[in-house]
Amino acid sequence: MGNRITPLSEKQEKRSASSTIAGYLYQFERSVIELLQLDRPEDVIRVEGIEDIDIWSSTETVVQIKYYSAKKFSLPIIREAVYELLLSFADRPLRNYILYIHCGEGGEIPEKLTLDKIKECLTYQVGNNKGKRIDEDSPFDDSTLKGFAENNFRIYSGPTLDDQMNITISELAKSLECDREEAKILHHGRAVQYIHQIAVRKKDEDRIISKEDFIKHLKIREQLYNRWHKQLLGDKRFHGEIAKKLKKAKYNDKSKSRGISLEVNEDNVGSVKQLAIELAGDLDVSKARTRKAKPWTLILRGDKQLIKMVKTGLLEKKYYFNDGYESINFSHDYFDASPIVNTKRTDVVSKRSFYIRVVGEGAIKPVCSMLCKLDCLILLDSNETWYREISSSIPTEINAIKIEDLNSLLREVAL
Numbered sequence: 001m002g003n004r005i006t007p008l009s010e011k012q013e014k015r016s017a018s019s020t021i022a023g024y025l026y027q028f029e030r031s032v033i034e035l036l037q038l039d040r041p042e043d044v045i046r047v048e049g050i051e052d053i054d055i056w057s058s059t060e061t062v063v064q065i066k067y068y069s070a071k072k073f074s075l076p077i078i079r080e081a082v083y084e085l086l087l088s089f090a091d092r093p094l095r096n097y098i099l100y101i102h103c104g105e106g107g108e109i110p111e112k113l114t115l116d117k118i119k120e121c122l123t124y125q126v127g128n129n130k131g132k133r134i135d136e137d138s139p140f141d142d143s144t145l146k147g148f149a150e151n152n153f154r155i156y157s158g159p160t161l162d163d164q165m166n167i168t169i170s171e172l173a174k175s176l177e178c179d180r181e182e183a184k185i186l187h188h189g190r191a192v193q194y195i196h197q198i199a200v201r202k203k204d205e206d207r208i209i210s211k212e213d214f215i216k217h218l219k220i221r222e223q224l225y226n227r228w229h230k231q232l233l234g235d236k237r238f239h240g241e242i243a244k245k246l247k248k249a250k251y252n253d254k255s256k257s258r259g260i261s262l263e264v265n266e267d268n269v270g271s272v273k274q275l276a277i278e279l280a281g282d283l284d285v286s287k288a289r290t291r292k293a294k295p296w297t298l299i300l301r302g303d304k305q306l307i308k309m310v311k312t313g314l315l316e317k318k319y320y321f322n323d324g325y326e327s328i329n330f331s332h333d334y335f336d337a338s339p340i341v342n343t344k345r346t347d348v349v350s351k352r353s354f355y356i357r358v359v360g361e362g363a364i365k366p367v368c369s370m371l372c373k374l375d376c377l378i379l380l381d382s383n384e385t386w387y388r389e390i391s392s393s394i395p396t397e398i399n400a401i402k403i404e405d406l407n408s409l410l411r412e413v414a415l
Contacts, residue, residue, distance in 0.1 A: 019069060022161055026067040027052050028195045029164045030100060034063065035195075036171040041212035047199045048207055050088055061096040062088060064253035065159065073107030082113075083134050089148045090140065097148070098112065099196040103157040109157040115142065118149045168192070168363075175215055187218050194218075216385055230400045231361070239409055242398060246413045247377050249376050249396050254282060257298035257372075261361070261387060261395075262380035264306045271403035272300070272312035278407055280319035280355040283414040291341055295322075297357040297374060299364065301382070307360050315358065322354040334361065336372045380406065 031053050035045050038057050046054040061347040064081050071077055078099060085097045101109065113121060122140075133139060140148075158164065165188070172191060173183040194217055194373050201207050216306040230238040249255050260279070264272045279296040300307045324335030340353040364371060368389045377391040380398050387395050398406070 014214060019067075022069060022194075025065040025192070026102065026158070026161050026164060028192045028199070029063045029161070029168050030063075030065055030158070031195045031199075032168050032170050032191045033164070034322060035209065035211055035214050036175045038211040040331075041215075042210055044208050044210045044274065046204065046208045047195060049204060051085070052136055057361075059096055063098045063100055065158075066099065066101040067158075069104040069161075071103050072105035073101070073103040073109045075117065076124065077103075078119055079134060082118070085153065086122075086135070086140060086145075086148055089152055093147060093152065095152065097153045098156060099154075100156045100158050102160065104160070109155055113149050113153065113155070113156055115146050115149050118145050121233075130195070133288070140154045172218070173238065176218060178221075182221075184374055188222070190220070191218055195239055212385065233371065235398065235405075239401070239405060242401065243409050245396065246378075246409065249393070251376060251378070251396075252415075254293040256375040257294045257297070259374040259377040259391070260380065260406075261299040261377065261382060261384075262301070263382070264302035264310060266301045266306065268403050269306050273310045275403055275407045276310050276314055276356065276358060277317050277319060278411065280317070280321070283411045295339060295352075295354065295356050297359075299359055299361055301361045304360065311358055314358065319356060320354045322350075322357045323359050323377045324357075324363065326359055329365070330359075330363040333367060334366045335364070378406075 006100070031045065031047050034053055034055060038045070038055070040057070041056040043055075045056070051064045055061040056064065058400075062085070062326040064085060066078070066081060068077065078101065081099050081101075085099065088095070089097055103109065109151070110117075118131075122134050124134065124171055125131055159167070165387045167189070169188050172178075172187045173180045176183065176187060178187075191214075194214070197210060198207050207371070233241070246252070251258055260275075260311075262272065276298055279298060282293065282296070300310065311321060311323065322339070324330045324332060324337060335357065339355070342351040365386060367384055371390050373390055373392040375391075376393050377387060377395040378398055379387060379395045380403075382397070401409075
């Protein structure tokens with residue numbers, strides 16, 4: 001016999017936070033829409049900044065969002081919001097200020113307020129008195145109020161929460177070039193949850209995101225497909241397909257400058273260290289390396305101490321590396337420099353100044369446009385768009401594979 005949930009008492013019903021939760025959902029949904037509707041990939045928004053949404057695009061705009069499912073529009077219900085926007089306007093009058101509001105019980109929502117309506121909005125009744133201004137302690141002059149009302153302030157009437165969700169799904173489908181069903185099932189929840197994660201970050205600079213980075217975060221279709229494809233084919237056939245893909249992209253050509261980008265963490269640091277050693281030995285120590293052979297580049301995302309462990313593993317095996325002096329002051333010129341080699345009469349290398357480039361992502365990302373391009377680059381479980389700046393060909397994305405399996409595949413491809 002199943003457990004029966006005890007009904008709530010009238011007092012307990014009153015503690016329901018459904019309207020508050022709906023308000024936050026409404027704000028996060030609107031944040032997704034504003035982000036996807038930005039003009040340029042590099043344009044950004046900040047959530048929970050000056051207001052609910054701060055927008056940096058062709059103009060600077062701040063947006064305050066209000067969701068009243070059971071209220072009718074009136075000037076008193078927007079008094080606090082207008083006052084807060086006025087405070088921001090007085091500090092920086094060049095911004096645009098938007099109040100985005102939904103009132104479920106109707107009422108005509110004006111797009112603009114006249115000077116008289118602004119004053120009426122800021123005034124509330126105190127007993128039998130004619131009224132008291134909310135800004136009484138530090139009142140705004142008429143010139144400030146007029147400039148705000150006529151030039152900088154707008155009110156937008158928003159749809160219901162359900163209708164706004166549908167708008168979000170449509171914007172996701174357009175931005176991710178998919179149908180509405182995929183946008184709803186695969187991307188909608190992920191998009192809203194990501195905005196929620198950003199909103200609770202402590203530092204304001206961590207609550208800023210660009211349109212480009214947001215879309216990149218949402219593009220997980222290939223990752224999910226690869227995981228499904230791997231389950232369908234089985235490990236052996238799936239790995240065989242990847243090996244063919246790598247050979248076709250010339251990862252077996254030692255004269256090419258080849259690279260791999262992957263995440264290093266506490267669980268895989270041993271495997272990453274072994275991969276680095278194999279790459280330093282060009283994955284096949286039995287074959288002599290000629291002057292034409294170029295060292296691999298290994299780009300690591302992760303904690304600096306873990307990256308240091310990988311480098312230490314190389315030194316233990318007598319494999320010198322080039323990291324551009326990233327622990328001191330990264331030099332892209334030194335990082336790009338070719339190794340100094342000693343050769344035998346047959347052009348076979350007997351010794352070189354370094355055998356592999358190993359560097360943290362944080363060191364090269366800011367200067368990626370200055371680096372010499374790799375001929376081919378493997379991105380393991382990543383779709384970072386900036387990597388295209390350091391590869392002359394489209395990076396090879398590989399997902400749903402372990403580091404040790406990648407190691408084995410590269411040895412197979414090198415044969």
